[in-house]
Amino acid sequence: MIEAQGLTKRYGSKTAVDAISFTVEPGRVTGFLGPNGAGKSTTMRMIMGLDRPTAGTVAVNGKPYAQHHSPLTEVGALLEAKAVHTGRSARNHLRALAATHGIGDKRVNEVISMTGLDAVAKRRVGGFSLGMGQRLGIASALIGDPHTLILDEPVNGLDPEGVLWVRNLVRYLASQGRTVFLSSHLMSEMAVTADHLLVIGRGRIITSGPTATVIAQATQETVRVVSPQATDLAALLQGPDVTVTSDSPGVLTVVGATSVQVGELAAANRVVLHELTPVAGSLEEAYMSLTQDSVEYHSSEVPAAPTQEVAR
Amino acid sequence: MSTAVATPPTTPVAAAPPKGRLSFLHLLRSEWIKFWSVRSTFWTLGTFLVTMVAMILLFTLALKSASDPSDPDATNALAPFILGVAFGQFAVAVLGALTITGEYSTGMIRTSLSAAPKRLPVLWSKGIVAGLSMFGVALIGVAVSAALQWLFFHDNGLGVDLGNSQHVRALIGTALYIATIGLLAFAFGALMRHSAAAVSSVLGLILLVPIVLQLVPWKPLQEIAVFLPGSVIAPSAGLLITFTDREIADFQTGSIGAHLTAWQGYGVLVAWVLVILAVAAILLKRRDA
Numbered sequence: 001m002i003e004a005q006g007l008t009k010r011y012g013s014k015t016a017v018d019a020i021s022f023t024v025e026p027g028r029v030t031g032f033l034g035p036n037g038a039g040k041s042t043t044m045r046m047i048m049g050l051d052r053p054t055a056g057t058v059a060v061n062g063k064p065y066a067q068h069h070s071p072l073t074e075v076g077a078l079l080e081a082k083a084v085h086t087g088r089s090a091r092n093h094l095r096a097l098a099a100t101h102g103i104g105d106k107r108v109n110e111v112i113s114m115t116g117l118d119a120v121a122k123r124r125v126g127g128f129s130l131g132m133g134q135r136l137g138i139a140s141a142l143i144g145d146p147h148t149l150i151l152d153e154p155v156n157g158l159d160p161e162g163v164l165w166v167r168n169l170v171r172y173l174a175s176q177g178r179t180v181f182l183s184s185h186l187m188s189e190m191a192v193t194a195d196h197l198l199v200i201g202r203g204r205i206i207t208s209g210p211t212a213t214v215i216a217q218a219t220q221e222t223v224r225v226v227s228p229q230a231t232d233l234a235a236l237l238q239g240p241d242v243t244v245t246s247d248s249p250g251v252l253t254v255v256g257a258t259s260v261q262v263g264e265l266a267a268a269n270r271v272v273l274h275e276l277t278p279v280a281g282s283l284e285e286a287y288m289s290l291t292q293d294s295v296e297y298h299s300s301e302v303p304a305a306p307t308q309e310v311a312r
Numbered sequence: 313m314s315t316a317v318a319t320p321p322t323t324p325v326a327a328a329p330p331k332g333r334l335s336f337l338h339l340l341r342s343e344w345i346k347f348w349s350v351r352s353t354f355w356t357l358g359t360f361l362v363t364m365v366a367m368i369l370l371f372t373l374a375l376k377s378a379s380d381p382s383d384p385d386a387t388n389a390l391a392p393f394i395l396g397v398a399f400g401q402f403a404v405a406v407l408g409a410l411t412i413t414g415e416y417s418t419g420m421i422r423t424s425l426s427a428a429p430k431r432l433p434v435l436w437s438k439g440i441v442a443g444l445s446m447f448g449v450a451l452i453g454v455a456v457s458a459a460l461q462w463l464f465f466h467d468n469g470l471g472v473d474l475g476n477s478q479h480v481r482a483l484i485g486t487a488l489y490i491a492t493i494g495l496l497a498f499a500f501g502a503l504m505r506h507s508a509a510a511v512s513s514v515l516g517l518i519l520l521v522p523i524v525l526q527l528v529p530w531k532p533l534q535e536i537a538v539f540l541p542g543s544v545i546a547p548s549a550g551l552l553i554t555f556t557d558r559e560i561a562d563f564q565t566g567s568i569g570a571h572l573t574a575w576q577g578y579g580v581l582v583a584w585v586l587v588i589l590a591v592a593a594i595l596l597k598r599r600d601a
Contacts, residue, residue: 032493045422045600045601048426048429049426049429050422050425050426050600050601052598052600053418065429066429066430068429069333069334070332070333070334071334071426071427071428071429072332072334072427073331074330076427079422079426080419082419083418083419083420083422083423083523084418084419084420084423085346085350085414085415085418085420086418087352087414087418088346088349088350089349092345092349093347094343095349096342096343096345096346096349097342097423097427098332098336098351098425099341099342099345100334100338100339100342100428101332101333101334101338101427102333102335102338102341103332104331140423144332236585241550295434
């Protein structure tokens with residue numbers, strides 16, 4: 001369990017993280033989603049006690065990370081690929097890390113084979129590919145068999161096989177009752193990995209909730225209608241929650257009404273339809289609509305999730 | 313190079329979870345693994361040993377050629393050791409700095425500080441491991457030099473007398489001085505977090521500052537020079553421990569500034585290390601990693 005209260009980090013006049021409060025619950029995968037520079041890594045470094053918050057507090061399993069007697073068995077973190085001395089072999093890196101807590105070579109060998117590093121464990125880390133570096137970072141995070149895992153962009157640089165492996169691994173760890181907190185700037189990845197989402201933009205939490213809910217709220221369903229009486233239909237559909245736009249004569253794009261509603265309205269008013277197609281918004285569109293205000297450089301307040309009320 | 317197979321997580325959890333606990337002894341063990349698992353350690357210590365032994369033997373050879381049995385200075389077998397120190401200390405200084413700056417340049421420091429989030433024990437254990445290791449290797453360098461010198465030159469009266477407590481103190485002092493200069497570089501490294509900056513600071517302090525202070529004909533500066541941590545040849549506090557009491561008395565006769573004993577001088581060197589390390593420790597605790 002990770003609990004942040006009013007967590008803030010300023011670098012000079014720039015506010016990287018702006019008074020955010022959130023809770024990451026055990027037993028599920030919580031995704032920390034936001035564009036580059038939104039404050040994800042800074043937040044994670046503050047959780048790990050590496051960056052000192054300008055204001056606010058963050059506790060892991062009840063107390064600040066630094067106050068745990070056995071930090072590595074409490075929290076395992078992958079903060080950035082290759083936070084590793086490039087001149088040391090992967091195995092020696094893990095041995096040195098394990099040694100800080102008196103963890104033996106048995107566990108080192110375990111995490112090496114678990115992360116698929118057997119073939120390269122004796123090689124110096126400097127020659128590792130990005131993917132290998134990520135695997136070593138994940139191995140480092142797992143070394144203490146921690147209750148809580150914090151992974152910053154764990155799938156960066158991994159091949160599809162590796163992405164799938166990380167996804168299965170974090171879901172498995174969460175199913176054992178552990179707290180799993182992972183960041184990504186890829187909504188499509190989060191949609192299939194995370195149970196719960198925390199969306200951040202420009203240092204503020206934009207929205208949070210179960211993944212399906214967040215996506216549904218952000219995803220706009222539109223209906224494409226082709227009709228010879230398009231102008232009449234547009235007038236009929238017009239309402240406070242419904243917007244109708246038209247790119248070309250006879251073709252309407254309806255936002256705020258379902259295809260069922262449009263079809264029934266057309267039938268009731270004897271309007272001929274040539275085409276009636278529900279168009280689901282893509283995840284990318286949803287993500288863009290969630291974060292567009294946070295990546296643009298204007299000084300207005302970041303609004304709450306700009307959800308379109310759907311008339312049902 | 314993707315040779316690894318993405319195996320599904322069959323055993324992500326240890327059968328018997330590791331019962332780890334952070335402790336200072338464990339940190340020492342970790343730092344020991346770290347110190348001896350990078351190539352730079354072997355490169356710098358190898359360079360140190362070769363330089364030291366070679367310089368001492370070469371200088372002893374030169375002494376032998378110029379040997380005049382009636383001149384006691386010409387048969388001082390300890391005299392060549394100062395050249396071994398003068399040149400050998402730089403490799404050890406580089407190692408001392410790299411021990412900590414290597415972690416900053418690679419990002420490893422964030423892994424180290426995540427594992428030991430109270431931070432200061434990381435600095436102390438690193439310093440202890442580096443200091444003891446450098447002292448051990450310096451002692452080996454001194455022993456090998458003395459042994460080879462005796463082997464080749466004792467017929468010419470050029471051999472260290474291990475029955476002479478002054479000689480023994482100067483030899484152990486030589487190893488102490490070298491290890492402590494390594495720790496001075498370590499302290500600069502912890503303060504500056506940058507290899508080049510730390511190494512050039514130490515080199516500047518040892519090579520340039522003593523010369524500059526001697527060149528300026530102003531008495532107070534020369535009084536300060538006595539308290540410098542080390543130098544190449546000019547007398548400085550830290551270097552005194554590498555000489556016998558008689559040698560110290562010789563060059564202190566009529567010299568400007570405080571007349572420190574060997575151990576007082578070494579105390580000054582240690583004070584330099586501790587003060588810089590203390591500032592580094594305060595910053596380590598305060599700064600973001």
